[in-house]
Amino acid sequence: MAVEDKQISYRIYLVAFAIFLIAIAIAVKLTNIQWVEGDYYRKLAKERTVKNFVIPSNKGNIYSADGSLLATSIPNYEIRFDALAPKKENFDKNVESLSDSLASILGKSSGFYLNELRKARANKNRYCLIARDLSYTDYVKIKGFPLFKLGANKGGIIIEQKTVREHPIGKIAERTIGYERKKPDGTYDGKGIEWAYRDYLNGKDGKVLKQKIAKGQWKPIRDVNEVDPQDGYDVISTIDVYIQDIAHHALLKQLEDFEADHGCVVVMETNTGHVKAISNLGRDKNGGYYETTNYAVAESHEPGSTFKLVDLMAILEDKVADTSTVYDTNGGEVRYSGKVVRDSKRGGYGKVSLARGFELSSNTVVAQAVYDNYKNNPSKFIKHVNSYGFNKKLNMDFKGEGRPYIPQPSDKNWSNISLPWMAFGYGVSVTPMQTLTFYNAVANNGEMVKPQFVSEIKEWNRTIKKNEKIVINPRICSPATLSKVKAVLANVVKKGTGSKLYSKDFSMAGKTGTVKVNYGKNDGTSFYYASSFVGYFPADKPKYSCIVVVHKPSTARNNYYGADVAGPVFKRIAQKIFTDVPSTNEIKKLNRKIPKQEESYNTYFAKVQKQQQSIPDVKGMPAMDAIALLENLGLKVKAVGMGKVKNQSLQAGQDIMKNATITLELL
Numbered sequence: 001m002a003v004e005d006k007q008i009s010y011r012i013y014l015v016a017f018a019i020f021l022i023a024i025a026i027a028v029k030l031t032n033i034q035w036v037e038g039d040y041y042r043k044l045a046k047e048r049t050v051k052n053f054v055i056p057s058n059k060g061n062i063y064s065a066d067g068s069l070l071a072t073s074i075p076n077y078e079i080r081f082d083a084l085a086p087k088k089e090n091f092d093k094n095v096e097s098l099s100d101s102l103a104s105i106l107g108k109s110s111g112f113y114l115n116e117l118r119k120a121r122a123n124k125n126r127y128c129l130i131a132r133d134l135s136y137t138d139y140v141k142i143k144g145f146p147l148f149k150l151g152a153n154k155g156g157i158i159i160e161q162k163t164v165r166e167h168p169i170g171k172i173a174e175r176t177i178g179y180e181r182k183k184p185d186g187t188y189d190g191k192g193i194e195w196a197y198r199d200y201l202n203g204k205d206g207k208v209l210k211q212k213i214a215k216g217q218w219k220p221i222r223d224v225n226e227v228d229p230q231d232g233y234d235v236i237s238t239i240d241v242y243i244q245d246i247a248h249h250a251l252l253k254q255l256e257d258f259e260a261d262h263g264c265v266v267v268m269e270t271n272t273g274h275v276k277a278i279s280n281l282g283r284d285k286n287g288g289y290y291e292t293t294n295y296a297v298a299e300s301h302e303p304g305s306t307f308k309l310v311d312l313m314a315i316l317e318d319k320v321a322d323t324s325t326v327y328d329t330n331g332g333e334v335r336y337s338g339k340v341v342r343d344s345k346r347g348g349y350g351k352v353s354l355a356r357g358f359e360l361s362s363n364t365v366v367a368q369a370v371y372d373n374y375k376n377n378p379s380k381f382i383k384h385v386n387s388y389g390f391n392k393k394l395n396m397d398f399k400g401e402g403r404p405y406i407p408q409p410s411d412k413n414w415s416n417i418s419l420p421w422m423a424f425g426y427g428v429s430v431t432p433m434q435t436l437t438f439y440n441a442v443a444n445n446g447e448m449v450k451p452q453f454v455s456e457i458k459e460w461n462r463t464i465k466k467n468e469k470i471v472i473n474p475r476i477c478s479p480a481t482l483s484k485v486k487a488v489l490a491n492v493v494k495k496g497t498g499s500k501l502y503s504k505d506f507s508m509a510g511k512t513g514t515v516k517v518n519y520g521k522n523d524g525t526s527f528y529y530a531s532s533f534v535g536y537f538p539a540d541k542p543k544y545s546c547i548v549v550v551h552k553p554s555t556a557r558n559n560y561y562g563a564d565v566a567g568p569v570f571k572r573i574a575q576k577i578f579t580d581v582p583s584t585n586e587i588k589k590l591n592r593k594i595p596k597q598e599e600s601y602n603t604y605f606a607k608v609q610k611q612q613q614s615i616p617d618v619k620g621m622p623a624m625d626a627i628a629l630l631e632n633l634g635l636k637v638k639a640v641g642m643g644k645v646k647n648q649s650l651q652a653g654q655d656i657m658k659n660a661t662i663t664l665e666l667l
Helices: 002-036 038-049 088-106 110-122 136-143 148-155 192-196 241-257 304-318 354-359 363-374 378-387 418-423 432-443 479-495 567-580 595-611 623-632
Strands: 050-055 069-081 128-134 157-166 179-182 188-191 206-212 218-220 234-237 262-269 275-283 289-291 326-328 333-336 339-342 351-353 454-459 462-466 471-473 509-517 528-537 544-551 636-640 645-648 661-666
Touching (some): 088 110, 088 148, 128 136, 136 157, 148 157, 241 262, 241 289, 262 432, 304 378, 326 363, 432 509, 479 509, 544 567, 623 661
Parallel strands (some): 636 661
Antiparallel strands (some): 069 128, 326 351
16 A cells, blocks of 8 residues: 555656646746747737738829820729628529629620629639729729629629729820830839839839738728828920821821831920920731831931931031032932942933032932042041931930941941942931931021920929920031021922922921932842931921931832822921911911001090090990090990990080099990
8 A cells, every 4th residue: 555655656746847847848938939039939920910011102194295194094903703702692692683783884794794603603713703904983883783792701802903004195106105014023124204204203102000900901000101102203295295196197197108117207396305296106917007116216227318418517517518519410320439329310410509419319419529528538527427416326215215327437347438328328327316306406506405205293283303405516517507508408398309398388498318228138128218308397487397207118109209208297297287286376467457447546546635634525436435435534434225325424525523424325
C-alpha cells in the first residue's frame, strides 16, 4: 500500500514538474513575443487588420482653344453575378423578371439571360459576366433590377468600376490628343498631349487608412484621409475644333479621291505658332482612312520642290544672284557628274529669270543657281540651311519626332551631285512640321516660332502655367530678301504652278512640291510620288500657314503633282476658314458712309445744336427720335399712342426747365 502511494506521489510530482516546465516555456514565449519579437507581431497584426487604401485622383480634361472638350475621363462599369449568394427562394422568384429587365437594355433576348443565370446557378459560378462597358445611367438601372436590388450579399450583384478616357469629338486629331496606357510589365507609355503632359493631367492619388471588420469588409479609422487626392489639372490645347473639322474632311476627301496611301495637314497660327488643326490619316486594309501615325511630326522624308525656297532665300541673302538673273533651262536637262537633272515639262522653259524659274518650279534653274554659286564653297550654302533649323529637330513636346538629315560637306558620302540634288529637295530629309515652320517664318515677317500644341494649364479658372511664344530665330533673313520671296510665293499662286488655286477674291501664297520617293529604285513598284503644298493666307496679311502632304496618290490619271493633289486641300481649308469659322467672320466695308444717312444726321445734329437751349419742335418726327432728343435735353417724356408726333404739350421755343415733363401725342 505504501509502495502504491509512493508511485502516485512520483506521478504527481512528474506532472507538476511538467506543468511547471510548460509554464516556464509559456512565460518565456510570452516574454519573447512581448519584448523580443513584439514589434514584428504588432506590425504583422496592423498589416493584416489596418492598411492604406488608394483614393484615385480625377484626371484632368483636355480642351480645345475654343473650349470644346477633346478628352475626358468617365466611369465605366462591369456587372457580374455571384450565383450562390441569393437564397433559392429569392433566385427562383426573381430570375425570370431579372432576365426580362436585362433584355430590355442589353440587346439580347430574355431567354438568353434566363439560360445564363440558371446555368451559373447550376455550375456554382460566383463570377458570371452579365455586361461590361456600361455607362453610369445603365449601371444605375441594372442595380435596381429584380434580385440585383437586394444587394451583393442577398442579390449576388458584383459591381466593378474603372475609369476610361473618352474623346467626345471622336477620332478627329486622335493621334495628337494621344493616350497613356499601362503595359503588361506594369510600366506606362503613351503618345501625344496625354503622354507629354501626364504630370499635369494625372494629379496625385490620396490615401485613406482603413481597419478590417467582419466578413472581409473595411471601414475608415478616422474621419479624415491620410492624404487627400489632388485632381489633375486641365490642359488647354491650341486646337480649334472648327478649323480641325475643316482640315480633317478636306484631307479625307482628297485621299479618297486619289486613293492615296496616307497624308497629313497642319494649320498653324502665324504669329504665335499655335497649331490650330492637325490631321494624320492612313489607309486601312479595307480602304478606309483613320488616324494612324502622327505623320506631320514623325515622318521625315525628302520634301521635293518645297525645299526650293531655301535656295532662293540663301541666294538672295548672299547677293550672288537676284530674282531677275536669267538661266537657260537647256531643253529641260542639265548634267552633273553624268547624272541628269530634269524639269517636269519636257523641253524645259527656255531662258527664264530665277524668280520665274521658281514660280514654274524648274529643277534645272534652281540646280544651276545653287551649284554655280556655291560649288567652290558648299559650306556657305549649308550654313544657311542649318540656320533655318533643318539640321536639327524642333524638339516638340511629343516623343517620336522624325530625325532630319541635311548632308554636310564634311560627310564621307558628300559628292559632286549633293549640292544640285539638294537644290530641288532630294538627298535631304525633313518633317512636314519643319517645312511648315520655315514657311511660317516667312509669313511672320522673318521671325521663326516653335509650333505649340498646348497654350496653358489650368485648375478650374486659375492658370497654373501659360506657354509663351518660343522664338527659334528672331530673323531668318533680311527685310529686303523677305520682301522678294514673299512676292515670288504670291506669284506661284497667281501665275505659277499653283495658278489653278488662284482666286481674285482671296489671296494665298505658297509653293507646290512633287517628289519621287525611293527614286533610286525604278522597278515600278518600290517608288511612288508624294505631293505637297505649303504656304500661308491671306497673302498680304498672313494669319495662318498650312502644309498638306499626300503620299502615294493614284497615278491612273497621271495627275500626281502637288498643285493637283495637295493644292486643292490647301485652298479648301483657307477659304472655308474665312467663311465658316465664327472667329474670322468680318463685316466688310463697315466704315463706308451712306450719303443719305449722313445728310439726315447732319440736319438733325444742326437742329439739336440750335435748339438745345429751348424746347425743339418735334412734330412729325418718329417717336423714338423725338424721345431720344428730348431726354438728352433733360426733359421727362410721356408718349401717348404710336407712330409719329402729332402734338407736344410744351410748345417749341419755350425755355427748357430741367426734369420738366413733356407729353407727346402720337399718330
